[in-house]
Amino acid sequence: MRKPGLITGTIVAAATLLLSVSVNAHASSKDEKAIRVVENKMIATTNTDDLMKYYDQNDVDVYDLEGPLQYKGNAAVRGDFDNVFANFAGAKGNFVELVVVTDGKMGMARSIQHFAWTDKAGKPQEVTVRVTDVFHKVNGQWKVIHTHISAPMDPKTGLTQTNLKS
Numbered sequence: 001m002r003k004p005g006l007i008t009g010t011i012v013a014a015a016t017l018l019l020s021v022s023v024n025a026h027a028s029s030k031d032e033k034a035i036r037v038v039e040n041k042m043i044a045t046t047n048t049d050d051l052m053k054y055y056d057q058n059d060v061d062v063y064d065l066e067g068p069l070q071y072k073g074n075a076a077v078r079g080d081f082d083n084v085f086a087n088f089a090g091a092k093g094n095f096v097e098l099v100v101v102t103d104g105k106m107g108m109a110r111s112i113q114h115f116a117w118t119d120k121a122g123k124p125q126e127v128t129v130r131v132t133d134v135f136h137k138v139n140g141q142w143k144v145i146h147t148h149i150s151a152p153m154d155p156k157t158g159l160t161q162t163n164l165k166s
Contacts, residue, residue, distance in 0.1 A: 028102055028104060031104050031107060032102055032107075035100045035102060035109055035142050036100055036109075038144075039095075039098060039100070039111065040095075044093070046085065047085055048081040048085055051081055052078060052081065055077065055143060055145075056138055056144065057074050059145050060073065060077050060145055061145075061147075062076075062077050063146075063147070063148040064080055064147075065149055065162075089120070090117055090118050091115055092115065092117070093113055094113070094114055095111050095112070095113055095114075096112040097112045098111040099111070105136065106134070106135065107134075107135035107142060108132065109131075109133045109135070110130075110132045110133075111130070112131075113128070113129055113131050114126065115127050115129075127162040128162060128163050128164060128165070129150065129151050129162060130149070130150045130151065132148045133146070152164060
């Protein structure tokens with residue numbers, strides 16, 4: 001007599017689990033898409049004010065190619081980006097690769113990004129770097145709380161290799 005109840009309970013549990021996985025997958029897909037949109041807006045920015053819109057103003061740090069060891073807090077990050085944009089005229093960036101992962105509360109985007117620009121002397125420049133952005137939601141919007149920008153280092157010379165290809 002207990003078999004019908006056990007079978008029914010098992011079916012209900014399995015259906016609930018499948019529905020939960022389906023709802024989470026849909027939310028995750030929606031959040032991944034939203035983070036991709038932010039990443040594409042960030043790579044297209046040409047000034048600090050526009051870029052800072054995508055960062056959490058209360059909790060942010062950046063590990064950049066150049067020192068110091070870290071830029072911690074809104075003012076320090078803003079200063080780093082001001083310096084970058086002051087030295088890059090006509091910068092254009094594109095993703096060589098972009099991978100986004102999220103659980104709906106936290107998100108991560110790792111990418112290889114290529115940039116080309118003209119320096120202050122009018123000479124064309126380019127760089128390919130690795131970038132990792134860590135996101136969390138603030139008032140329903142994805143905001144970056146940490147960015148890590150890096151390039152491989154040649155152990156023989158100690159110099160960064162900023163134009164490697166995958």
